[in-house]
Amino acid sequence: MNVPLLDIRGLHLDYNGKDGPAHALRGIDLTADAGEVIGIVGESGCGKSSLALAMTALLPRNAKVTSGEVRLSGQDILSMDASSQRAMRGSGVSMIFQDPMTAFNPVLTLGKQLVDFQRGTGLSRAERRTRAEEMLERVSLADPVAIMGRFVHEISGGMRQRIGIAAAMLNHPKVLIADEPTTALDVTVEAQIIHLLRGLRQDHHGAIVVITHHLGVVGELCDRVYVMYAGQVVETAPIDTLYHAAKHPYTQALIACDPANLTQKTRVLPTIAGRLPDMRAPPKGCSFADRCPIAQPVCMQVAPPRVDLTSDHSALCHMVQP
Amino acid sequence: MTQPILSVIDLSVDLDLHRGFFGKSKPEQALNLLKEITFDLHAAETLGLVGESGSGKSTLARAIMGLQAISSGQISFEGHPVSAAKISHLRQGAAMMFQDPIGSLSPRMTVAALVTEPLVIHGQPKQSANTLLARVGLPPELADRYPHQLSGGQARRVCLARALALGPRLIVADEPTAGLDVSIQGEVLNLMTDLKDREGLSLLIISHNLAMLRHVSDRVAILYLGRLMETGPTEELFSRPMHPYTYSLIASEPQPDPRKRRDDLVIKGEIPSVLRRPSGCVFHSRCPIARDLCRKEEPALREVTTGRQVSCHFAEDFKNQQGERNELVHK
Numbered sequence: 001m002n003v004p005l006l007d008i009r010g011l012h013l014d015y016n017g018k019d020g021p022a023h024a025l026r027g028i029d030l031t032a033d034a035g036e037v038i039g040i041v042g043e044s045g046c047g048k049s050s051l052a053l054a055m056t057a058l059l060p061r062n063a064k065v066t067s068g069e070v071r072l073s074g075q076d077i078l079s080m081d082a083s084s085q086r087a088m089r090g091s092g093v094s095m096i097f098q099d100p101m102t103a104f105n106p107v108l109t110l111g112k113q114l115v116d117f118q119r120g121t122g123l124s125r126a127e128r129r130t131r132a133e134e135m136l137e138r139v140s141l142a143d144p145v146a147i148m149g150r151f152v153h154e155i156s157g158g159m160r161q162r163i164g165i166a167a168a169m170l171n172h173p174k175v176l177i178a179d180e181p182t183t184a185l186d187v188t189v190e191a192q193i194i195h196l197l198r199g200l201r202q203d204h205h206g207a208i209v210v211i212t213h214h215l216g217v218v219g220e221l222c223d224r225v226y227v228m229y230a231g232q233v234v235e236t237a238p239i240d241t242l243y244h245a246a247k248h249p250y251t252q253a254l255i256a257c258d259p260a261n262l263t264q265k266t267r268v269l270p271t272i273a274g275r276l277p278d279m280r281a282p283p284k285g286c287s288f289a290d291r292c293p294i295a296q297p298v299c300m301q302v303a304p305p306r307v308d309l310t311s312d313h314s315a316l317c318h319m320v321q322p
Numbered sequence: 323m324t325q326p327i328l329s330v331i332d333l334s335v336d337l338d339l340h341r342g343f344f345g346k347s348k349p350e351q352a353l354n355l356l357k358e359i360t361f362d363l364h365a366a367e368t369l370g371l372v373g374e375s376g377s378g379k380s381t382l383a384r385a386i387m388g389l390q391a392i393s394s395g396q397i398s399f400e401g402h403p404v405s406a407a408k409i410s411h412l413r414q415g416a417a418m419m420f421q422d423p424i425g426s427l428s429p430r431m432t433v434a435a436l437v438t439e440p441l442v443i444h445g446q447p448k449q450s451a452n453t454l455l456a457r458v459g460l461p462p463e464l465a466d467r468y469p470h471q472l473s474g475g476q477a478r479r480v481c482l483a484r485a486l487a488l489g490p491r492l493i494v495a496d497e498p499t500a501g502l503d504v505s506i507q508g509e510v511l512n513l514m515t516d517l518k519d520r521e522g523l524s525l526l527i528i529s530h531n532l533a534m535l536r537h538v539s540d541r542v543a544i545l546y547l548g549r550l551m552e553t554g555p556t557e558e559l560f561s562r563p564m565h566p567y568t569y570s571l572i573a574s575e576p577q578p579d580p581r582k583r584r585d586d587l588v589i590k591g592e593i594p595s596v597l598r599r600p601s602g603c604v605f606h607s608r609c610p611i612a613r614d615l616c617r618k619e620e621p622a623l624r625e626v627t628t629g630r631q632v633s634c635h636f637a638e639d640f641k642n643q644q645g646e647r648n649e650l651v652h653k
Contacts, residue, residue, distance in 0.1 A: 190574065
């Protein structure tokens, strides 16, 4: 049995605050294999950004992993010492950020930063420079040499995100995480970035993890999807199954709410009534029960089981039959 | 035909760039943000204004609200030209919801003070904050909170309550759902549609979210680099776009259904800077059907069929080829 490239098991994460710990992640199981593009979807506050931070071992000081592990090629990255974690970032895991404007240093040229990002590789400066230029060409930027001399504020949003992608790919990471990679972009540029990411997977041998709230981005890019709600994965399935045969009521509601999915013009848009539960005291039953249209008394009382529908489709729900 | 509540005729907005870096005068450097914008908004109608960043949509909203000096043309609200002398009429009859809901609320004022502030400014009889909050579906407990204690959806509702305080006939909403989750986006828009139906409000909704505007607006206007590209009734415009830009925008929307994944790219490049505006048709640098004429001559906004205005030299050709292209994109 071969080991998945990224293997997260039973991850529980708390944030300590004044009013006691908030349980941001509650038992996350997730795997990603080489060559796969997986999507993590959820609304704000569902824990998807905390999960991304755990994958890069960049958790803030008040975060505490209470149980579980994040394994990259079989190694638990959360129990490594700080210098091994630093070495792991870049070539093990790297990240494409939502806003490339703030992801780059404004007072250094882009070229200098792209060269610096490769400092662990042992290559000479000239070699690193050549590799940076090749990578810029790879993300379809016309004049890499000129871009190397520019500052981040001098270039357009779409070009900036292309450079963000080039920077993340520089050290050939095993896992490439894209956190809302197109949220800050216009729709025509978003289409171009999606096109680029799709092209990159051909020669990227690792896994790509796309984190987004936008079902459209997932639909265009991903092979498999994890839907998160209140710190848990409520449903996971291959994209086609998820979109056409979602079983969890939250997934169904999320798909129904996206105006892009309404074929008939409607004046009243669907919504999900209610709010996320307080993560300091999550309900003992199902977290979605008080917003769920098919909730039964048992949903309020007992935590739902993970029901396996097929080998790669499961849902966290009392009402789903295997 | 009844008189439109808002009428914009040949509106142009230029920004003066004559002050050079060392105070040198460069009078030829006038930055043209909007040019010859013409449209009407009728009572109880929702107009969706679409455009990418840098297209001038927020400038247009600010000009309508009298917050931006205009260079030529005319904006009339209920038959009166928008001017400094008549500003009070405009401010009581029209209200604006700004793009950044938390940033547009004073951090030092409570929600109760914020929603009743317009009444104080215009010397109107006091109303209870709770009544105003109830109209937008907010509980009275929120009255004592400060803006930083509100969620994104709540802050939008407070902005809407503020906008509604003076009983306006028109609300200009700049990106009313940017940054909201899909379930909450629906709530805010349903509330606006509901208020429009109950109180006969007219809405001008500015957004780049086409999927959303398709459902909430009656008519849509597409803006690109400060020019109107196309206007028309929502359904018609979405099902049969006549401008290549409108078509590109619609085809660029990511599809949640993996079976509808598209393979080819409909539009290349990015919106050019207003400082380097292309000659002729502003869209020619990215247009898939651009010809020589497009580089030389700027097309005027003209009525192609009833109620549909397009500024493209080849709108008729484009319209006729539509079937083939749809198959190409959504195969």
